[in-house]
Amino acid sequence: MGWQKNAACRDTDPELFFPASDDDTSVLVARHRIAVAPICSACPVATGCLRWALDTGQDHGLWAATTPTDRRAIRRARLAGTPDPVADTDPMCPACALLFPMPAVDGDLCSRCTERNAA
Numbered sequence: 001m002g003w004q005k006n007a008a009c010r011d012t013d014p015e016l017f018f019p020a021s022d023d024d025t026s027v028l029v030a031r032h033r034i035a036v037a038p039i040c041s042a043c044p045v046a047t048g049c050l051r052w053a054l055d056t057g058q059d060h061g062l063w064a065a066t067t068p069t070d071r072r073a074i075r076r077a078r079l080a081g082t083p084d085p086v087a088d089t090d091p092m093c094p095a096c097a098l099l100f101p102m103p104a105v106d107g108d109l110c111s112r113c114t115e116r117n118a119a
């Protein structure tokens with residue numbers, strides 16, 4: 001997670017990004033979202049943050065100002081073949097992009113699929 005060293009939230013209270021509830025409809029989560037939005041929108045590593053949260057299945061907290069419900073919706077869309085316009089900006093491996101979004105290598109297969117095909 002090399003992107004973390006440049007995170008705009010690095011010196012911010014972590015509790016701001018981890019509300020006591022994951023209920024998107026609660027006032028508490030709404031307040032936290034409002035508080036983190038300007039931090040995340042100015043963050044230079046927001047894309048990497050969101051991608052990491054999606055790819056590792058983070059089920060708690062606000063990552064790149066997204067809630068767990070937001071991220072589940074993005075993951076469902078990915079599985080249905082719709083890449084996320086923020087997290088999936090890099091060209092994805094055509095062989096595994098839907099289940100394991102991995103950056104393509106020179107527009108070809110990712111290293112995992114290259115190894116799998118060579119075996």
Ligand code: SF4
Pocket residue numbers: 007008009010017039040041043044045046047049050062063064065
């Ligand atoms: S996008 Fe938000 S949560 Fe992610 S590293 Fe940046 S400031 Fe932190």
